Amino acid sequence: MTLRRWTARVAFAVAVVALLAVGYLPGSNPLPVVGVPEAAFSFASFAAFILVSGVVFAYKFRTEPRADPADDPVTAVVPTYRDAQVLHRSVESLAAVDHPVDITVVVEPDDAAGRERARELAADHDAVSVLVNPDPGTKAAGVNAAIDAADTDLYGVFDADQEVDADFFRRVTGFLDRYDVVQTRFVPRPSGVVESLAYYEFMLFGHCFRQLLYAFTGFRMATSKALVFSDAAVANTGGYDPDMISEDYDFAHRCYLAGVDVKMLYTTTVREESAHTLADWWGQRKRWMTGNVQVLHRLLSTAARRPDHPRSYVSLGVGVASIGGSAFLLTIVGKLPVLADLDLLWVAALPVLAIYAVAIGIRRVDDYPLGWDWLLTPLVLPFFSLIAVMAFADYLLDFSGEWFAVEKGE
Known part of the structure; x- marks a missing residue:
């Protein structure tokens, strides 16, 4: 373990003791x-x-409203890394929707299994194409590249293990006449003890505990999965930032700062896989939270620049x-x-x-x-x-x- 890591662990222990005190x-x-x-x-x-x-x-x-369905075509982007064994879930469910959709699977150059599985799915479905991430190692760059190459004005972003219902886009696209971004609720599958903890953690911290914050500030979360948005959102925000670990949390704040209208739909859900071990759950959440701290650092700079x-x-x-x-x-x-x-x-x-x-x-x-x-x-x-x-x-x-x-x- 490096000196920097030891220092971080000692600082963590001191901070925990201090908060308890x-x-x-x-x-x-x-x-x-x-x-x-x-x-x-x-x-x-x-x-x-x-x-x-x-x-x-x-x-x-x-009280969640409904919108009349629109038939505008959508480009669905599925960034993938070491997800070959579950990639079919998102691709096949997206290919089965009752809506015109083009599906772009963004693969990493060093993920041979993922590239091969994506090509197999593209061979099986005419709507599926494969794009190699031009800026490897960052999900944000891959999504941006797929959007740049798209022929549509509406885009959706989904994780490789997410599954949508056949009427997903019919329930969502109608809101894009009034909003620039529609965030649907993604629901982890509570298939075991650890998976259930991940499910409850996300339902509480990802949705429930934020409700008063949303009510008093007008801020809305806009992630990089289970999300559908328009050209206007991309034009006003510049898309996702490849330099940010939590590119979705950063995107949500830039949407808010730019006045991009975000609609959250809670009854329209996308099912996804949970972390299966405590080590994976801890590591995944810690990376997300580290990215959130990085976003907070940027927000401090933004407030200083735009008083x-x-x-x-x-x-x-x-x-x-x-x-x-x-x-x-x-x-x-x-x-x-x-x-x-x-x-x-x-x-x-x-x-x-x-x-x-x-x-x-x-x-x-x-x-x-x-x-x-x-x-x-x-x-x-x-x-x-x-x-x-x-x-x-x-x-x-x-x-x-x-x-x-x-x-x-x-």
Whole structure:
């Protein structure tokens, strides 16, 4: 292990201890209530945040509008790296949609298996073509190259393991008369214990917990998968940035800064594979969070360069809240000994019960068998908080932007 990596690990450990200590010490809650122990108020307010976010999320499901389908052709881009064994999922489901679509599979030069599988699929489907990434090692460059080579004005981006329904584009394209970007909800398959943890983590942090942030700021997430967008979005943002690890999070902020209208559809879903091991789940999330810290660094520069642009400060606030809020969860954990000392440990059950209520509700909406693994959902919160802290330390002291590929299979 290099000196830089050792330094990053030591910084991570120090930061974790410091956050736990901050939670234990009095005065860490910015909104104390007279007569209520601070630790108890922290847990109760966190439970309220979870429940309110869940209610808002449920409201979005119930009130989501429909749009008349449009028949404008779409170029669907499928960037792939070491995904040969699952590439057929996205390509074959896209080829089966009831909508005019051209499918471009973007392969990496050093992924021989992926290139071969893409060519086999292109031979089987007239709508499929293969493009070798002209800037290897970056998903963003591959997507941009496919868009530049496309003959359509609408584009979609999908991961290799994602599967769309036959009516996917009929449900989405009609919104592009009013919006520049349509983000649909991608749902990991909870096929095992680790897979279920990944599912709940994404449903909570990827959707539910962001609802109040969306409501108060107008910011919307726009990723680099399960996304459909127009030429206007590309023209106003310049497309994805190959220099960014989390090119999707960066793209979302640049859409917001440019005033690009983003529509989020929660009832239109795309199914995808979950990470199958804790090591893959941890490594994947840490890379994403490290990329989010990189985006936060850029947002600081943007706010400094554009002091007269109010959205640059809102965007910066969203970035700070996203990462700082994740790390803040450790301060909640640090209050557990305080509750025990006050004989109020039962208060810690409030956010746990709130998480269970939201998790069970979302799983039923997604029509997955409930099983027993929902009981493990609260573990997602401290794990995700640890990842946020480690990502911050890694970005500052041991930054690396290389690919991270998880194991995928049948």
